[in-house]
Amino acid sequence: MKKGLLWSVVILAAIVIVASFGMQIGNITPQTIPESFAGRVLYVCPDTSSTWDSVAMGLRPFLNYIIAAIFFFVVLLLFGWGWQLYQNLLSDKFKRESFKNIWAFTKMGFWALVIVMLLLVTPNGFRRVSVTNAGDNWVLCEATDAGARAVRADAVHTR
Numbered sequence: 001m002k003k004g005l006l007w008s009v010v011i012l013a014a015i016v017i018v019a020s021f022g023m024q025i026g027n028i029t030p031q032t033i034p035e036s037f038a039g040r041v042l043y044v045c046p047d048t049s050s051t052w053d054s055v056a057m058g059l060r061p062f063l064n065y066i067i068a069a070i071f072f073f074v075v076l077l078l079f080g081w082g083w084q085l086y087q088n089l090l091s092d093k094f095k096r097e098s099f100k101n102i103w104a105f106t107k108m109g110f111w112a113l114v115i116v117m118l119l120l121v122t123p124n125g126f127r128r129v130s131v132t133n134a135g136d137n138w139v140l141c142e143a144t145d146a147g148a149r150a151v152r153a154d155a156v157h158t159r
Contacts, residue, residue, distance in 0.1 A: 040152060040153050040154075041150045041151060041152060041153060042140060042150075042151055042152075042153050042156045043140070043141050043142060043143050043145070043148045043149065043150055043151070044129060044131060044138040044139065044140060044141060044148070044149055044151050044156065045138070045139055045140075045141040045145050045146075045147045045148050045149070046137060046138065046139075046147055047124060047128065047137040047138055047139045049124075049137075050122075050124070052119075052122045052124075053122050053124055053125075055119055056119065056120055056121065056122045056125060059119060059120055063120070066116060066120070070113065070116070073109055073112075074109075077102075077105065077106060077109060080102040080105060081102055081106075084098050084099055084102050124139055127139040127140045127141070128159050129156050129157060129158055129159060130156075130157050130158075130159055131151055131155055131156055131157075132155040132156075132157070133155075134151075134155075138156075140156075
């Protein structure tokens with residue numbers, strides 16, 4: 001196994017384990033809320049827009065065209081695989097080299113899809129909420145995050 005791949009797997013495993021057990025660097029004391037509000041509040045933080053959010057919002061008008069292009073690519077890919085399988089069936093023997101181009105096309109398409117999804121879907125896209133009478137620039141967060149504010153759960157709405 002290549003060293004780069006091995007280190008990637010080790011780092012990914014470390015990130016998953018640290019995130020699963022709620023570990024973090026540094027001590028941040030969570031807000032204290034009265035017992036009567038327990039279970040009825042959500043924590044929101046101000047949305048600090050990043051470059052990724054700007055790119056995702058800029059591509060939002062083209063989302064239907066991007067999805068159509070992805071489906072068009074998938075249809076071409078299925079046709080290509082089917083055609084190569086059919087050609088191998090007609091010749092009654094498996095020719096590995098006949099799948100060379102369609103496999104390269106599949107790999108390029110997969111990584112293009114990964115890049116497009118990274119551009120279109122940002123982490124803040126899943127956490128973004130609106131708070132009643134408080135504007136639209138909020139994301140859900142943990143009580144220990146910097147700038148976290150406790151808000152009644154019925155005042156928080158998804159977008």
